[in-house]
Amino acid sequence: MREASVAAAARSFDVGAALDDGRWMGWQKLVVALVAFAIVLDGFDNQVLxxxxxxxxxxxxxSREMFAPVFALGFVGMVLGTIVGGALGDRVGRRPMLIASVLIFxxxxxxxxxxxxxxxxxAFRTIAGFGLGGAMxxxxxxxxxxxxxxxxxxxxxLGIVCIPLGGVGGGMIAAYILPVFGWRALFAIGGILPLIVAAVLILALPESPRYLVTRPSRRDELVRLLARLGHEIGPDQYPVDPGSGQGERASIGxxxxxEFCRDTSALWIAFFACLLTTYVVFSWAPTLLSQSGFGLSLASLSVATFNVGGVVGALLAAVLTPRLGSRPIMMMTAAGGVLVAIIIALVPPGGDHRLQIALLAIEGAFINAVQTSLYxxxxxxxxxxxxxxxxxxxxGFGRIGAIVSSIVGAAIIAGGWNFYFYCLAIGMAVTFVALAMIVRHTEPEKPAPALS
Structure with a gap:
């Protein structure tokens, strides 16, 4: 029996170990780029309304209050799309669900x-929300x-940072399109671009090798994909991934x-609080800024600046997390989001607005660093x-925070400039506490052993 077990182990090929310990090759970077195109448009479409x-x-x-149910229904679609898309991604594959989601939104x-x-x-925003939710x-x-x-x-x-990057592009496009061509042209652009990207994904995006290893009927596809990643499987070997949880049916329960209860609960709270805060900005900041003396174009550009800061903050977090671990980086950025929101609340919105825009960029860096790192x-x-x-x-649970933002957003704006940013501070404070509760944070990388 022992010889048989040893022989079976010798014939197996550990796909998870090969990918975990292998090089980050050009083909894998191409996958990042392809997925990033989809996420850029997700970020743009998320903020277009x-x-x-x-x-x-x-x-x-x-009145602005009449848009609350429009935002809410869009976010309901996102919640449903995120949960359904995630579950179907584990059952039918990540690739087809991503492509279908991009086509829908x-x-x-x-x-x-x-x-x-x-x-x-x-109605249209609810359907778009379903697609946006399923993509992420x-x-x-x-x-x-x-x-x-x-x-x-x-x-x-690098992929998720494209959400604020899409917001940057959306803000810049909106600043030009809205005053000249109107809002219908903005939505037309937001519809055409995803269809182009979906066509590219159909032609070029491969399925996840870790998903394929759980589908023995697709062994040939897996072998070809691994060969492109520099891993050859012999004809007498069979692929395995001991860390995949094979034999375990994916479910919410x-x-x-x-083993997962504490981390799942804390993750759901962190996603809820952070996305509530984020969508209070995405959905309502242009209106707040417009009524606070910012012109239509400047309000759009100010939200774009928030997203520019988000890109920078997310990239810095991505560079520092492997060195320091996710716990200190995410908790420091959440704390920074609390502090800067309080500072903005204390700065009156008058004047030439340069200080407020700079502070919005810093706040975007902290909030988006947390949001992208959560994924x-x-x-x-x-x-x-x-x-x-x-x-x-x-x-998906986090998107419920987005729904709440649509319901309370008008009331928060009615509370004025100070109240609006104090609410952002509270949201990031809750995120900070939830992050402290998570056990399975990413550990710092260990330095490679010195060669003798």
């Missing part, structure tokens, strides 16, 4: 350009599963087993078999 609202208020002669956003009422607008867990999982262990946090963050952390917490479900469920 917030950019358009100031113009819609005037054109349709409605692209078509729905493009159709929004023909909306003639708040009802139609809400599968994108994050693909990024995590193609990267070697030492580059995993960097790979996920499995995330709350004793990498969630991918770290769960094994392959549960990863897409785990990331999707945490992000």
């Amino acid at each position: 917030g950019f358009a609202v100031p113009l819609l208020l005037k054109e349709w002669s409605v 692209g078509v729905a956003t493009g159709c929004t350009a023909w909306a003639g009422s708040l009802t139609a607008l809400a 867990p599968n994108a994050a999982t693909l990024l995590a599963e193609f990267a070697p262990r030492r580059k995993r946090s960097l790979a996920v963050t 499995s995330l709350f087993r004793s 990498a952390l969630a991918a770290q917490v769960y094994p392959t078999r549960l990863r897409s479900t785990g990331v999707g469920s945490a992000a």
Whole structure:
């Protein structure tokens, strides 16, 4: 029996170990780039309604409170899409679910350009939200599963950082398009670009090798993919991934087993509080800034500046996390988000606005550093078999925070400049506490042993 076990081990090929300890090759970087294209558009489409609202208020002669259910229904779609997309990603594959999600939010956003009422607008944003929600867990999982262990946090963050990068592009496009061509042109652009990217993904994006190893019927596809990644499997070898949790059915309940319960609960709270804070900015900051003396273009550019800071902050967090671990980096950036929000609350919105815009950029750096790192952390917490479900469920619960932001956003704005930014500080304080509760933080990389 022992000889048989040894022989079986000799014939197996550990796909997880090969990927974890292998080089980060050009093909894997190409996957990061392909997924990043999808996430850029996710970031743009996430924020497009917030950019358009100031113009819609005037054109349709409605109050800002009437947009609360429109935002809410869009976020309901995101919650459902994130949970369904994550679960289906573990069952039918990350690649098809990412492509389907991009197609859904692209078509729905493009159709929004023909909306003639708040009802139609809400319907299209709900469908778009479903696609936007389904894209993120599968994108994050693909990024995590193609990267070697030492580059995993960097790979996920490089992809997720494209959310604020999409916001930067959206803010710049909106600043030009809205005053000249109007809001319908902005939604048309937001619909056409995802369809182009979906076509590219269909042609070029491979399935995750860690997913394929759980599907014996797709062995030939896995062998070809591993060969492109520099790993050859002999004809008498069979691929395995001991860390994948094979034989375990992915479900929400499995995330709350004793070994995962604390981390799952804390992750859900952190996602909720951080995304609540983020979407209070994305959905309502343009309106707050417009009514505080910022012009329409300057309000859009100010939110773009928030996103520029977010890109810088997320990249710095991605570089520092492998060296210091995720716990100190994420907790310091959450604390920074609390402090800067309080400072902005104490700075009156008058004058030439340069100070407020600079502080918004710094706040964006702290908030988005936490948000993007949360996806990498969630991918770290769960094994392959549960990863897409785990990331999707945490992000889905976080999207409930986005729903809450749509309901309370108008009331927060009505409270004035100071109250608005104090609420951001409270959101990041809750995030800080939740991050402190998580056990499976990414550990600092150990230095390679010196050669004798």
